[in-house]
Structure formats: C-alpha cells, structure tokens
Amino acid sequence: MDNKSKTDDLKETAQNAMENFQETTEDLQNRMGEFWETSKERASEYARVTDRRIRENPYQTIGIALGLGLIIGMLLNRGRRSSYED
DSSP states (O other), X not given: OOHHHHHHHHHHHHHHHHHHHHHXXXXXXXXXXXXXXXXXXXXXXXXXXXXXXXXXXXXXXXXXXXXXXXXXXXXXXXXXXXXXXX
16 A cells, blocks of 8 residues: 555545534534523423412412521521631
C-alpha cells in the first residue's frame, strides 16, 4: 500500500467519523429540544396544580409555610450557636 492510498483511506475515515459525529450531534439536539419542551409543560402543569391547591386551602398553606420557616430558622440558629461555642 503506497502513501497516497493510505492518505485517501485516512481522509475517508476522517470524513465518515465527521459525518457520524454530525448525525449524533443533530440527534442529541433534537432529543434535548424534546426534553426541554416536555420539562416546560410539566413545570407549567405543576405550577397550575400548586396554585389551585394554595387557593383552595390558603390557611393550611400559610400554616405549613410558617411551620417550615420556624423549623428551618431553629436549625440555622442551632448551627450558629454550636459554632460560637467552639
């Protein structure tokens, strides 16, 4: 096999690899686009459901938020106290 045929084989292999890479990239872009659209639709649906439940039970929602805030505040305060004692 002479150098010219080796060079031609190498060029053909590189061209095939590049075409495969481009096809894979296009496929990945399409899949990511579909995933993005599906994710946006799901997030929008979850937001609608959350909004509806908050409007249906406003006092329960306020109580839950207050309780979570109190727990988080106590945990943060506890963490600060132990760092001051060291």
